[in-house]
Amino acid sequence: MEQAATVSGFLAPQGARVPFFSQAAGFTELWPRVEPLLREVVDRGKFSHGPLVAALERALASWTGARHVIGVNSGTDALAILLRATGVGPGAEVVVPAFSFFATASAVVHAGARPVFADVDPLSHALDPDAAAAAVTRRTRALLPAHLFCQTADLGALTEVAERYALTLVEDSAEAIGMRWDGVHAGLVGAGGVLSFFPTKTLGALGDAGAVITDDDRVAETAAALRHHGRFGATVDDFPAISTESAVPGLNSKMDDIQAAVLLAKLGTLDTAITRRARLALRYTERLVGCPGVRRLPTLVRRDVDTTPVFYVYLVEVDHRDSLVRYLAAHGVETEVYYPRPLPLQPAFAHLGHRRGEFPRAEKACACAVALPLYPDLADDDVDRVCELVRAFYGGGGA
Ligand SMILES: *Cc1c(COP(=O)(O)O)cnc(C)c1O
Numbered sequence: 001m002e003q004a005a006t007v008s009g010f011l012a013p014q015g016a017r018v019p020f021f022s023q024a025a026g027f028t029e030l031w032p033r034v035e036p037l038l039r040e041v042v043d044r045g046k047f048s049h050g051p052l053v054a055a056l057e058r059a060l061a062s063w064t065g066a067r068h069v070i071g072v073n074s075g076t077d078a079l080a081i082l083l084r085a086t087g088v089g090p091g092a093e094v095v096v097p098a099f100s101f102f103a104t105a106s107a108v109v110h111a112g113a114r115p116v117f118a119d120v121d122p123l124s125h126a127l128d129p130d131a132a133a134a135a136v137t138r139r140t141r142a143l144l145p146a147h148l149f150c151q152t153a154d155l156g157a158l159t160e161v162a163e164r165y166a167l168t169l170v171e172d173s174a175e176a177i178g179m180r181w182d183g184v185h186a187g188l189v190g191a192g193g194v195l196s197f198f199p200t201k202t203l204g205a206l207g208d209a210g211a212v213i214t215d216d217d218r219v220a221e222t223a224a225a226l227r228h229h230g231r232f233g234a235t236v237d238d239f240p241a242i243s244t245e246s247a248v249p250g251l252n253s254k255m256d257d258i259q260a261a262v263l264l265a266k267l268g269t270l271d272t273a274i275t276r277r278a279r280l281a282l283r284y285t286e287r288l289v290g291c292p293g294v295r296r297l298p299t300l301v302r303r304d305v306d307t308t309p310v311f312y313v314y315l316v317e318v319d320h321r322d323s324l325v326r327y328l329a330a331h332g333v334e335t336e337v338y339y340p341r342p343l344p345l346q347p348a349f350a351h352l353g354h355r356r357g358e359f360p361r362a363e364k365a366c367a368c369a370v371a372l373p374l375y376p377d378l379a380d381d382d383v384d385r386v387c388e389l390v391r392a393f394y395g396g397g398g399a
Pocket of ligand 1: 074075076077100101103104146147172174175195196197198208209210
């Protein structure tokens with residue numbers, strides 16, 4: 001903190017604010033493509049689970065290579081639905097990473113099962129295969145790795161663990177649109193995965209939306225029923241739900257056609273957006289490499305197979321993280337701490353009795369990691385400014 005105060009003393013007057021996320025500029029360009037689709041939704045008067053949702057599902061199936069895409073309300077719902085559709089339920093344990101977004105663990109609870117935590121790999125920040133294997137018990141039914149920030153978990157080793165113990169591999173690929181493992185889209189290496197279209201995600205809606213993706217016909221059929229009050233055999237455009245039978249207690253997790261309209265329009269720019277993200281990430285790395293106080297820049301782990309990374313989040317691990325966050329905020333730069341607390345130490349899981357020190361790598365990431373702004377609208381100059389501020393904070397100058 002003293003460091004921040006001293007350094008800010010000789011900084012030039014503040015530049016423009018750098019928000020953590022914005023899509024205002026990009027959306028202006030997109031608006032002519034979105035507007036006719038929105039009109040179509042309003043004119044038709046079918047606002048959820050309608051033809052635009054079906055069109056988006058087809059478009060995403062073709063973009064990802066998934067045999068089935070099932071549009072739902074959010075990535076969180078998609079995870080709970082996917083777990084139930086793969087047969088996870090009461091009495092089962094699911095091995096999840098100790099470091100991830102909260103939904104990775106809460107979805108297991110929503111499916112009626114119990115999350116069992118395992119530590120993560122320090123480079124990919126994803127479920128460590130050896131730690132996952134060590135967490136397996138007689139009740140374990142599934143492994144649920146999360147692919148975070150820019151690359152997938154070690155899907156080769158995790159597939160081996162799943163095979164060794166006859167477990168289902170399901171993937172929290174909520175952040176992973178565009179990421180591939182040996183040519184296969186994230187979420188499709190195991191029994192199924194999910195996509196989140198939360199606005200900040202690589203493909204973001206103007207509100208909440210998500211999807212289940214799978215190559216398995218039965219998983220798809222069950223997931224499609226679960227999102228819609230347990231109706232089996234209903235196609236997206238079927239109507240109304242009220243007059244038909246529910247085979248299982250399902251949810252109302254249908255996707256809005258307005259969000260499908262936005263996503264359909266945006267899907268046309270997804271490749272460009274991913275390229276832009278990669279450029280910006282490279283620019284950060286070029287400017288931050290060797291910066292004192294910055295312990296770790298995003299590191300793409302070499303695998304035995306071809307992998308495709310996608311920069312969703314530019315995460316660095318730094319000294320004096322909280323002071324840096326405050327310093328950047330004081331200079332108009334917003335950051336996010338992904339993720340502030342190991343999942344086993346969340347109050348919601350207090351009853352499991354986990355203690356500090358049990359998941360050292362997750363704890364270290366929670367203490368040191370911070371995400372810098374990264375989105376297609378971000379200007380090169382914004383990246384430069386953020387990096388100058390980071391260097392100034394650690395007393396390394398603008399170098
Ligand atoms: C965003 C995210 C989710 C949840 O997605 P929502 O659409 O926000 O519900 C789940 N897991 C991970 C790893 C995520 O990043």
